[in-house]
Amino acid sequence: MVKKAYGFDKPIAVQYGIWLGKVLTGDFGMSIATGRPVTEELFRALANTVMLSAGAVIAAFSLAFVIGTFAGYRVGTPSDRAVTGIAVIGVSIPNYWLAIVLVIIFAVELNVLPATGMGPRGSETFNPFQWDHFKYLILPIITLSLIPIGIITRTTRSAVAEVLNQDFVETLRAKGLMEAEILLHVVKNALPQVLAVMGLQFGYLMGGSILVETIFTWPGTGFLLNKAILTRDLPVLQGTILILAIIFVTTNLVIDLLQTAVDPRLKR
Amino acid sequence: MTTETKTPLVSVRDLNVKFVSREATVNAVNDVSLTVQHGEVLCIIGESGSGKSVSMRALMRLLPERRAVISGKLAVDGQDVLALKGKELAAFRGGEAAMIFQEPMTALDPVYTVGHQIAETVRRHTGCSFEEGLARALELLELVKVPSAKRRLNAFPHELSGGLRQRAMIALALSCRPKLLLADEPTTALDATVQIQVLILMRKLQQELGMGMIFVTHDLGVAAEIADRVAVMYAGRIVETGTVQEVLTDPKHPYTKGMLSSTVHGNMRGQDIEAIPGSPPDLRALPTGCSFGPRCAFADSHCLEQLPPEVMLGNDRLARCFKVDAAPAAADAGSVPA
Numbered sequence: 001m002v003k004k005a006y007g008f009d010k011p012i013a014v015q016y017g018i019w020l021g022k023v024l025t026g027d028f029g030m031s032i033a034t035g036r037p038v039t040e041e042l043f044r045a046l047a048n049t050v051m052l053s054a055g056a057v058i059a060a061f062s063l064a065f066v067i068g069t070f071a072g073y074r075v076g077t078p079s080d081r082a083v084t085g086i087a088v089i090g091v092s093i094p095n096y097w098l099a100i101v102l103v104i105i106f107a108v109e110l111n112v113l114p115a116t117g118m119g120p121r122g123s124e125t126f127n128p129f130q131w132d133h134f135k136y137l138i139l140p141i142i143t144l145s146l147i148p149i150g151i152i153t154r155t156t157r158s159a160v161a162e163v164l165n166q167d168f169v170e171t172l173r174a175k176g177l178m179e180a181e182i183l184l185h186v187v188k189n190a191l192p193q194v195l196a197v198m199g200l201q202f203g204y205l206m207g208g209s210i211l212v213e214t215i216f217t218w219p220g221t222g223f224l225l226n227k228a229i230l231t232r233d234l235p236v237l238q239g240t241i242l243i244l245a246i247i248f249v250t251t252n253l254v255i256d257l258l259q260t261a262v263d264p265r266l267k268r
Numbered sequence: 269m270t271t272e273t274k275t276p277l278v279s280v281r282d283l284n285v286k287f288v289s290r291e292a293t294v295n296a297v298n299d300v301s302l303t304v305q306h307g308e309v310l311c312i313i314g315e316s317g318s319g320k321s322v323s324m325r326a327l328m329r330l331l332p333e334r335r336a337v338i339s340g341k342l343a344v345d346g347q348d349v350l351a352l353k354g355k356e357l358a359a360f361r362g363g364e365a366a367m368i369f370q371e372p373m374t375a376l377d378p379v380y381t382v383g384h385q386i387a388e389t390v391r392r393h394t395g396c397s398f399e400e401g402l403a404r405a406l407e408l409l410e411l412v413k414v415p416s417a418k419r420r421l422n423a424f425p426h427e428l429s430g431g432l433r434q435r436a437m438i439a440l441a442l443s444c445r446p447k448l449l450l451a452d453e454p455t456t457a458l459d460a461t462v463q464i465q466v467l468i469l470m471r472k473l474q475q476e477l478g479m480g481m482i483f484v485t486h487d488l489g490v491a492a493e494i495a496d497r498v499a500v501m502y503a504g505r506i507v508e509t510g511t512v513q514e515v516l517t518d519p520k521h522p523y524t525k526g527m528l529s530s531t532v533h534g535n536m537r538g539q540d541i542e543a544i545p546g547s548p549p550d551l552r553a554l555p556t557g558c559s560f561g562p563r564c565a566f567a568d569s570h571c572l573e574q575l576p577p578e579v580m581l582g583n584d585r586l587a588r589c590f591k592v593d594a595a596p597a598a599a600d601a602g603s604v605p606a
Contacts, residue, residue, distance in 0.1 A: 167374040174328055174369075175389045175440060176362030178355075188379050263379050264424045 006032075019238065028239035033231045038239040041224060046243065048118065049213070049220030051128055052140055053205035060145035061152060061198055068156025068194075069187065075161045083153060090150020096211040099143040103215070106139060113138055116217040123219050140216045144209060148201040155197045159190035192259040192266070199255030203248040275346055277448055277480040278304035278327070283340035285322050285331065285504075292552040296322040298504040300340075303584075306447070309474060309481045311495035311512065313488065313527075317548060319504035320484045321370075324450050327482075328367050329357060345447055363393045365448040366441035371457050372433035376425040382409075382436045383421035386443050393444040408439035412469060431462035435469070442473065449474065449481045455490060467493055488531055492516055497584065500524050503549050503559035510585040520587040522564045558589070566591050 003009050007018060022029065028038035071083035107115035119126035119133045127133050163169070163186045172182045208222030217223065221240055228236040260266045285297040297319040304310045312320045325331050326338050329349060342349040344365055352360050361367075369375040377385060386408060387401030396404075402421065409417035412435040425433055434454060441449060451470065455463040471494050474481050483494055491498055495512040500521065508521040519525045526544040546563040549555055555562060557572040564571065576590045 167369065167371055168377045170330055171367075171369060171375045171437075171440075172377065173330055174361055174367040175443075176358045176360070176392055177388070178358050178392075181388070181392070185377050185380070189377065265378055265426050 023239075023242065029235035031228075031233055031236045033227070033233045033236070038235050041236060042221075042239050042243060044123075045208075045219060045221045045224040045240075048123060048126075048218060049208040049222065050206065051126075052137065052144065052213075052218060052220060053202075053208070055128075055137055055141040056144035056148065056205055057202060059141055060148040060201070063145075064149045064152035065156050065194065068153040069160050069183075069190075071153070071157040072160025072164065072190070075157075080157070083157065087150045087153040087157070090146050090153070092150075093146060095143050095146050095209070096215060098146055099139070099212055099215045102139050102142060115139075116215070118218055140212060140218055143212050143216075144205060148198075148205065151201060152194065152197055156190065156194050159193040160186060163189040188262060192263045195255055195259055195262070199252050202255075203251045206247050206251065207244045276303045277306045277308070277345055278302070278310075278482065279341070279343045280323075280327070281341040283323060283326060283342060284338070285319070285326050286337045287335055288337055289335065294551045295554055296504055296551060297326065298554070300501075300504070300506055302499055302506065302509070304448070304480045304482060306480055307475075307478045309471075309483060309494055309496045311491040311498045312482060312484045312501055313486065313491050313498060314484075314501035315486055315548065317503075317551065318501040319551075320501050321452050322504075323501075324367065324452050324482065324484055327450060328361055328365060330367075359393065362389055362441075362446070363444050364446060365450060366444070366446040367450040368434075368437050368441050368452065368454045370453040372430055372437050373425075373457070375437055376433060376440075378425055381422050381424055382428070386436075386440050389440060389443050404443065405439070408443055409436065411442070411473070412436075412439045414439070430458055431466065434458060434462075434466055438466075438470065438473070442477070445477065447479060449479050451481060451483045453484055453486070456485070456487070463490075464493075470494065488516065488528065500527070503554060504551060505559060505588060506586070507560065507589070508587045510581070514585060520581060520592045521560075521589050522566050522591070523560045526563075 007015055010018070019029065026039065028042065030036065031038055031041055034041065067083050067086070071080040074080045103115045106113040114120075114136050117136060119136055126136075128137060166189075169182065169186065172185055177185075208220045208225070210222040210226045212218075213220045213222035214226050221244065224236065225240055227233070228240065280300060280302045283297055283300040284295075287294040287296055300319070300323055302310065302312075312323070314320045322331070326336075327342055327344070327349060329352065331338065338350060340350075344360070347360065347364065349360070376382065383402050383405045386405035387398055390396060390401035390404045391398055394401075406417055406421055409420055414420050414432055414435050420428065420432065420436070425436070428436065434457075437454070454470070455466050458466060467490060470481075470483075473479075483491075485491055492512060498508075498510060498512050498515040499506050500508040500515065500523065502523050508515060508519065508524045515524060516528065519528055523544070526542070529542045530544060531541075544563055549559050549562065555572065557570075557574055558564070558567065558576050561567045561571040571590055576588050578586050578588050579592050581587055581592065
């Protein structure tokens with residue numbers, strides 16, 4: 001009965017063919033655990049993850065780019081060493097550990113931010129533009145920003161330092177540009193390298209983090225994946241992984257196109 | 269040529285540049301003094317490491333401020349270059365004085381079009397709009413004889429050949445009608461045929477625009493082509509100056525003599541070239557005496573102990589050597605008996 005209902009009596013290849021055919025028409029099947037369509041579960045989770053990652057992307061990318069550029073301009077000075085130190089901490093602290101520590105400090109001890117969940121009345125009514133809802137985003141965003149801040153800061157720093165060593169910077173000075181104008185040239189030259197790393201990080205963040213979303217019980221794709229793995233909910237797993245892979249590949253394609261737009265030498 | 273009462277375009281007095289690092293202090297430029305009149309071309313000749321490029325960069329204040337210690341007096345058109353700050357310095361660079369670099373491959377920003385790079389300079393110095401800057405850029409590319417200039421305006425540096433890139437560099441340098449053009453071996457990285465074209469172009473533009481120019485080179489042929497006056501540098505010091513005629517046909521300093529006899533000229537097949545023995549001194553530890561002393565065929569113990577003074581050989585004609593005799597009032601050096 002069950003075997004027949006889910007098509008498990010057919011050969012694997014045929015099962016896969018059927019699944020693929022349905023996916024192409026937008027039908028990802030039904031969740032075994034909830035009985036609801038996978039698309040419905042998946043896109044709700046995806047929307048929640050995007051909300052979280054968008055915050056982390058904005059926070060991490062802008063902060064990392066600024067402090068990375070700053071350090072690249074002062075390689076070898078104490079401020080550079082401080083920034084490099086932050087970057088090393090960023091990539092070496094496990095983010096699930098930081099999540100727990102943040103919860104202990106801000107939720108348990110200080111009691112200023114909520115520990116878990118998505119909004120005071122659940123995810124259905126969540127509105128990130130209201131402060132008492134937004135509060136729920138803060139700790140997860142900080143946690144998720146940690147690794148991208150470390151990686152992007154390091155890349156930006158080395159890219160900027162490398163560009164500053166190039167001859168044309170001397171030409172820019174010699175023709176009388178002010179430092180701010182020179183900075184624009186330097187940043188545009190460093191951008192392709194930084195974009196490549198940002199693209200990868202963007203892809204990772206959009207995929208959601210199983211650990212972080214589970215700790216904060218944030219109903220995103222990571223949380224959904226975790227649940228699907230524990231309940232062996234194969235249709236949900238398959239659908240989620242497929243969509244995340246598509247997002248990752250698309251992101252990298254977009255980044256490649258952006259790079260050619262910034263650096264004309266890459267066109268051909 | 270020029271009257272003495274006129275202030276010179278460039279006046280450098282006792283310029284010293286030291287690069288200080290934890291390991292050592294490099295004395296790149298030592299007590300250099302030179303003068304360039306309006307509309308005059310001074311060629312600085314010297315081998316690599318003789319301090320010619322560093323002197324140029326000191327004049328443009330392009331040396332890294334944290335590591336380079338500059339002392340002396342640098343004046344361009346009456347302005348004290350070392351005292352310039354912020355906006356004044358930016359207005360001076362590219363406005364009063366412009367510079368052309370050796371490597372046209374790397375001296376232009378690869379991610380902006382040639383037109384953009386010229387236009388932003390024009391906008392910076394004249395305060396015009398970017399579109400007006402682009403129009404001026406087109407004019408300039410035509411001035412430096414870039415073929416199909418309109419198309420080249422939107423070209424990126426990597427799409428141009430070395431010669432065209434250097435022409436674009438010249439256009440950039442000339443964009444705000446500088447009074448002084450500093451050229452740091454602008455033809456060294458170019459093919460021989462392109463080299464002579466660029467040289468002729470620069471000479472022509474210099475004369476048309478009436479600019480003063482300091483042209484750095486290690487190539488005596490280039491110097492003969494373009495210079496009015498020549499200064500020969502060795503180990504951070506000027507060892508001989510004079511008009512191009514005087515220095516190249518009647519060199520006084522042993523180094524200049526050695527350099528001239530080590531070049532290929534006429535029919536020299538089968539003959540050995542007379543190279544100067546030894547190599548230039550380490551700028552971290554200059555000898556106490558004449559820095560050319562250890563390599564000089566005429567040196568005696570006196571030369572190795574004491575720094576020779578600058579000997580006036582006539583009007584604007586100097587050599588830093590014990591072995592030359594100061595000219596008496598009559599400026600014709602050499603024919604006067606001791």
